[in-house]
Amino acid sequence: MSEAQFVIFAHSGDYDRIYQVATLAASAAANGENVRVILFFEALRRFVADDLDKTALPSSYGDEGPAVQARMKEARAHSAGDLIEISRRAGRLKLYACASQVKFLGFTAADVEDVVDEVISLPVFLQETSGARTKLFI
Secondary structure: OOOOEEEEEEOOOOHHHHHHHHHHHHHHHHOOOEEEEEEOHHHHHHHHOOOOOOOOOOHHHHHHHHHHHHHHHHOOOOOHHHHHHHHHHOOOEEEEEEHHHHHHOOOOHHHHOOOOOEEEOHHHHHHHOOOOOEEEEO
16 A cells, blocks of 8 residues: 655745645644645745745735734744754655756756755656645645
């Protein structure tokens, strides 16, 4: 029996979405699933910049953004970076960079080598995760 796979296609660099990627990955990993996250565009840029914990919420939150941030801080919620690191240390999370996105964003192999487990083409990633029970686009 193969182990369950939980796949996330991470596109957005908005903090609420980065945080959602991290919480979903950590939760699925804690439930024993193998989590695969492939990074595109602004999500990839934030991971490479080691900027996961910059908590500025997008303008769509309007005046409520600072209050949401304050409530998260008050609740002592884990940071997105901590959740990703915990999941990686548990051996349940693998991060991938889309090969095309690495080129489009002007990154080099050296820029991403300490950030992701592998640079991979989207067709190969889709093939390797074709049997995943869960696939999300964030």
